[in-house]
Amino acid sequence: MASSINGRKPSEIFKAQTLLYKHIYAFIDSMCLKWTVEMNIPNIIHDHGKPITLSNLVSVLQVPSSKSGNVRRLMRYLAHNGFFEIATNGEIENEEEAYALTVASELLVKGSDICLAPMVECALDPTLSGSFHDLKKWIYEEDITLFAVTLGFGFWDFLDKNPDYNRSFNEAMASDSKMINLALRDCGFVFQELESIVDIGGGTGTTAKIICETFPNLKCIVLDRPQVVENLSDTNNLSFVGGDMFTFIPNADAVLLKWILHDWTDEDCIKILKKCKQAVTSDGKTGKVIVIDMVINEKKDEKNITQMKLVMDVNMASVNGKERNEKEWKKLFVEGGFQDYKISPLTGFLSLIEIYP
Structure with missing residues (x-):
């Protein structure tokens, strides 16, 4: 027999668990934001003049190729939170992912008139x-x-x-x-x-x-x-x-x-x-x-x-x-x-x- 909390439906308990986990790991939001500023990614994309592919970004960052997947997971999460847009470049084989600035990441471009x-x-x-x-x-x-x-x-x-x-x-x-x-x-x-x-x-x-x-x-x-x-x-x-x-x-x-x-x-x-x-x-x-x-x-x-x-x-x-x-x-x-x-x-x-x- 399934356990319950004060007669709560399982769906309510699962929703509450999601809320708890969201806040437990909320510090990751701040750390990902700090990472993108430390890596100067908004400026890299801005200077590139167009959406930059993952392979190009990894090359500019000069990180080990073994960390390419980790760069992708961070960029994907930041994009999900509104800091980048993920586009596909039809001119590249397999339509490789490319990242573009949003208004939020434009505010992180160092040297611009308004930079946070x-x-x-x-x-x-x-x-x-x-x-x-x-x-x-x-x-x-x-x-x-x-x-x-x-x-x-x-x-x-x-x-x-x-x-x-x-x-x-x-x-x-x-x-x-x-x-x-x-x-x-x-x-x-x-x-x-x-x-x-x-x-x-x-x-x-x-x-x-x-x-x-x-x-x-x-x-x-x-x-x-x-x-x-x-x-x-x-x-x-x-x-x-x-x-x-x-x-x-x-x-x-x-x-x-x-x-x-x-x-x-x-x-x-x-x-x-x-x-x-x-x-x-x-x-x-x-x-x-x-x-x-x-x-x-x-x-x-x-x-x-x-x-x-x-x-x-x-x-x-x-x-x-x-x-x-x-x-x-x-x-x-x-x-x-x-x-x-x-x-x-x-x-x-x-x-x-x-x-x-």
């Missing part, structure tokens, strides 16, 4: 991604980040102590900024009538430079950690300031917080917002704060968008940050001393929030 390969390399560094093996230990610890459980100190201290990873992190953030810049091109209304803006945590100025080019009369200031901006040069309407946003934010008509607040606890976010309010209300002015971040909306978002946002929420455990829904955002704004806000869509999973004193 640095994000892959940074996020999947084993020193940090390995921290998620310690979720159980972290959940019992008081007031300590997941990274601190594994590394012995917090993420920002880790960056200060590891120049190579700090450089990798800045490159990753700059690559992501180019995606946001693509969205901001249609959001000129946000920056109109402003004379000055401070980009908090603006890194090497990728976003600020786009804003400056679009609005040449707008004065932009990038505030970031001293070691990030110390060797960067000012231009006519762009300047870099090293400092701590918890201590001081330069006065301006607006403050931009792009993917900043999700890094911090509610208490820290309120401190940051209060400093922002001081900066945009100086000299009797009434400016605004521009927040670019996620707004979780499980009722309205598509399932895959919600899944992305919830994955990022778990990811923010690494620094004791969080992703928030509108109710949680509103609470922060009110406690930070702001009276009103407006949420607008920006990218597939990011929103643009304007908040007013």
Whole structure:
């Protein structure tokens, strides 16, 4: 007699097993993605100018012929997940498989205008991604980040102590900024009538430079950690300031917080917002704060968008940050001393929030 779980049908149990196994081996998705970036495969296909056959790819990669089948299995899996397209080349005997780029793998072509390969390399560094093996230990610890459980100190201290990873992190953030810049091109209304803006945590100025080019009369200031901006040069309407946003934010008509607040606890976010309010209300002015971040909306978002946002929420455990829904955002704004806000869509999973004193 077949066993059952609480009277479940065998088909239900098998479906549940599939779900379990999918998540057990989900790490392979990330590792395959890391492999294709490390092997520079998107660039190889791009430079080839047309779909590349398996035999040609193996030749370019200079891997042993005995590993040809393994290259094929990795490419087949990546194609199944939307990173490549498999085509057949009628001009080649037996119609050998050939691989073409998709929109997703086009985003991994190094040297292109928009490239997220640095994000892959940074996020999947084993020193940090390995921290998620310690979720159980972290959940019992008081007031300590997941990274601190594994590394012995917090993420920002880790960056200060590891120049190579700090450089990798800045490159990753700059690559992501180019995606946001693509969205901001249609959001000129946000920056109109402003004379000055401070980009908090603006890194090497990728976003600020786009804003400056679009609005040449707008004065932009990038505030970031001293070691990030110390060797960067000012231009006519762009300047870099090293400092701590918890201590001081330069006065301006607006403050931009792009993917900043999700890094911090509610208490820290309120401190940051209060400093922002001081900066945009100086000299009797009434400016605004521009927040670019996620707004979780499980009722309205598509399932895959919600899944992305919830994955990022778990990811923010690494620094004791969080992703928030509108109710949680509103609470922060009110406690930070702001009276009103407006949420607008920006990218597939990011929103643009304007908040007013």
